[in-house]
Amino acid sequence: MQIRSPLTWWRFADADRTRAPGAAAGPALFVWGIALWLATVGNLPLWQHINGLGGTLAQRAALIVGLGLVVAGGSAALLWLLAWPRVFRVAASVLLLVAGANSYFMWQYGVVMDPTMLANALNTDAREVRDLLTWQLPAALLAVAGLPLWALWRRAPLWGRAWPRVRRNALGVLGGLALTVVVALLSYQGLASLMRNHKELRYMANPLNTVYSVTRVAANRLPRQVKPLLPVGEDAVLGASYTHQARPPLLVLVVGETARAQNFGLNGYARDTTPALARWQATGALVNFSQVRSCGTNTLVSVPCLFSPLTRAEGGDQPPEHQNLLDVLQRAGLAVLWLDNQAGCKGVCDRVPHAFAGDHPVPGLCEGSECLDAALLDGLDQRIAALDPQRSARGVVVVMHQMGSHGPAYSLRAPAERKPFMPECRSATLSDCPREQLLNAYDNSIAYTDHFLDLTLQWLKGQADRGSFDTGLIYVSDHGESLGENGLYLHGVPYAFAPDQQTHVPMVAWFSNGLRERAGLSLDCLRQRAAEPVSHDNYFHSVLGLMDVRTRARLPALDALSPCARSAG
Incomplete structure (x- = not known):
């Protein structure tokens, strides 16, 4: 050879x-x-x-x-x-x-x-x-x-x-x-x-x-993957409201998905897509914030930015370099739980207890790997009871990340018995659907979010009525959605030229009597200021203020609730 x-x-x-x-x-x-x-x-x-x-x-x-x-x-x-x-x-x-x-x-x-x-x-x-x-x-x-x-x-x-x-x-x-x-x-x-x-x-x-x-x-x-996140709120402590509290606070933060303010009934939409929330608003305890802007036009940007200590102008819309709101709440001594019905928390919940709705499918609410948002409420009492008891005794913050109105399969976001607008588009090729049917499918998803928030509020009111917690809820969507306007569908248009439909998002807040009293909040003041412009930039600071977490990381000027609190600033 x-x-x-x-x-x-x-x-x-x-x-x-x-x-x-x-x-x-x-x-x-x-x-x-x-x-x-x-x-x-x-x-x-x-x-x-x-x-x-x-x-x-x-x-x-x-x-x-x-x-x-x-x-x-x-x-x-x-x-x-x-x-x-x-x-x-x-x-x-x-x-x-x-x-x-x-x-x-x-x-x-x-x-x-x-x-x-x-x-x-x-x-x-x-x-x-x-x-x-x-x-x-x-x-x-x-x-x-x-x-x-x-x-x-x-x-x-x-x-x-x-x-x-x-x-x-x-x-x-x-x-x-x-x-x-x-x-x-x-x-x-x-x-x-x-x-x-x-x-x-x-x-x-x-x-x-x-x-x-x-x-x-x-x-x-x-x-960024090789650098640890910079700590935030290392000085965080619980304020005076915790010293002799009769009941611990329980705040539910609902992170909506792909809901646009334009199709929210509370914002004057021609269709009544939010009848349950309208009933809660009529009681005087629910406040609708009508002029809210998102930080981004997609979940990967908006969710981390929502919980970031940085405003969008400061780089909150960039890949995170800092810890977030949940880290500060946990550092102050509160129990924190993230429940997800979406494609994950984008790193926000990595250092706190978290679970996915599909981990234990609920009959009637889950099919295959996909669940309706109501599955987030299944076994919630047991999930809270399983948290660190010392932390839970001080207070609890639960985050629920919705499936919401995620497209293009809007028709899958609500069960058949909760679809008030028919016939609806059932195709993922949205441009093939008649305009009215596309709006029907999307509006049905908003109506189901209204139902889910109603169930959550009923559960929170029950907790308050039993004297278990002083309860509250803040709902805000991560970004909006285009439904064919100017030839655009879905979301994700670069923010600099994104249409209003992708950045104008709905937001509501409800607080029990006990939580309002401990936070010194005036509902009349909140209702009067509800039409003023706010954005995801205010979220980090507003939640810390509401939960009475004292830290230099909280900036009172960015706390949207602070002007209506007894200890404003």
């Missing part, structure tokens, strides 16, 4: 890699062919969007051609970076499939793949993925990626020798970047005006938007 030296083996292997049988062309044809395909077919939603912006045909054509060449140059530069044996075809295939998937979600829901949307997608669970899968997704993948994938895998590129390949790839990258820069300069006036007036377009350039978002998410998150 002939024995080859290591150098001979390297040359032999290189020859195998560089002389693919039946190869028809060098990589330049593949790179530029795929780049041009991505810039045209792969960006049809972008070109359709620009074509609908108005202006003359010549103006629209100039913008599409100019931006198309920029996308082609950028895509070519990226593909040249990946143009290596055993890498190129796999990487190019991934980019084509990503372009197809992005096109589908832009066509169907109007969402764009910015960094927050990508991070949200990476934290999506199997239930949410299932709701989004329709036959249109493989059809979009086939339409956008099918032909170039067939061409790419039918014949391999002829790579050539190693050092010439390095030179060729470097020149290819420079050529792609040069095309991008030259066209951008020649079209600067039109493109600059377009991007200034329509910022969402920068996240529609496919698949460069995903490459950019992946880079941003990795750069933001990887360093």
